């Protein structure tokens with residue numbers, strides 16, 4: 040099922056609940072109101088053992104693939120961890136987004152995390168200009184931004200493909216760790232369908248890991264059928280379960 044946003048919510052309408060953006064189109068939150076930053080660290084970074092893999096220099100560049108860029112929170116949490124590394128590896132964070140958020144919504148993230156330099160002006164303008172180019176010319180659908188580290192020459196590069204998951208994933212490079220972060224599977228079935236996860240599998244190599252906040256039965260079954268080892272774990276905070284795993 041493809042949800043068509045155009046008629047119903049022309050501007051990817053968002054409302055705020057307790058300071059967290061909520062999509063009216065998908066009727067779901069972009070991140071948890073109980074410690075979004077910590078949840079991202081717990082589910083995606085720890086779920087994929089990102090720091091250990093960076094320290095052991097498993098792959099360089101180390102490529103993280105994300106399904107759903109949203110507010111950019113997961114990318115910022117990953118970037119922050121990289122910035123704090125003494126001898127960072129080169130990282131490519133590759134994400135996709137079909138319904139980019141407006142600037143004022145993105146910048147509200149700065150108010151949630153005032154001590155972090157998240158959507159600074161140059162970054163926001165660069166993202167906004169890429170969205171405008173994509174709207175004029177749908178084939179011009181890749182935004183890239185790079186951070187350098189003071190300790191070495193290895194950069195952190197963020198890439199976001201704009202468009203539907205089915206059109207974006209075929210453009211991804213080979214990925215070493217996945218952050219599966221669509222809205223909840225019941226509300227956003229396109230992001231978790233067998234077809235989407237098959238495209239994700241095609242960009243994975245043996246030992247490529249994944250992690251997600253969801254432990255929905257059909258997601259576990261799809262991943263297992265595609266050759267991933269799927270493990271259930273205790274979820275973040277009050278959440279009972281999450282899953283992570285790797286490709287055999």
Ligand SMILES: C[S@@+](CC[C@H](N)C(=O)[O-])C[C@H]1O[C@@H](n2cnc3c(N)ncnc32)[C@H](O)[C@@H]1O
Nearest residue numbers: 107108109110111112113137138203204221222
């Ligand atoms: C839970 S939010 C992602 C949160 C994000 N990772 C963050 O750190 O803020 C899910 C995202 O997936 C996007 N999305 C949902 N369905 C999509 C589709 N079919 N194709 C592309 N993007 C989609 C939504 O627009 C939304 O930004």
